[in-house]
Amino acid sequence: MSALEETAQKNHNVIIEDRKKFTLSGVKEVLAFDDESIALETVMGKLYIKGAGLHILSFESEIGDLAGEGRLHAVIYTAEEPNGGFFHRLFR
Helix, strand or coil: CCHHHHHHHHCCEEEEECCCEEEEECEEEEEEECCCEEEEEECCEEEEEEEEEEEEEEEECCCCEEEEEEEEEEEEEECCCCCCHHHHHHCC
């Protein structure tokens, strides 16, 4: 991995445009996705995106950049897997 790629992996940014388009950096892995939710592992922990008509447009795993679109309802960080309560209902 180059020094540029290592630096990019350490930074994490989320850009949301009009709740319809989103761009993320610092994404390590796409854990799961469908048209209503996306689960990601980022350099800052797990990130869950909830919405409607969600699509991943591109994911450059070497540098950790992800772009997507759809109607965003929630963006949630968590250190734990959603296994009950609020998060379980939100992401099932």
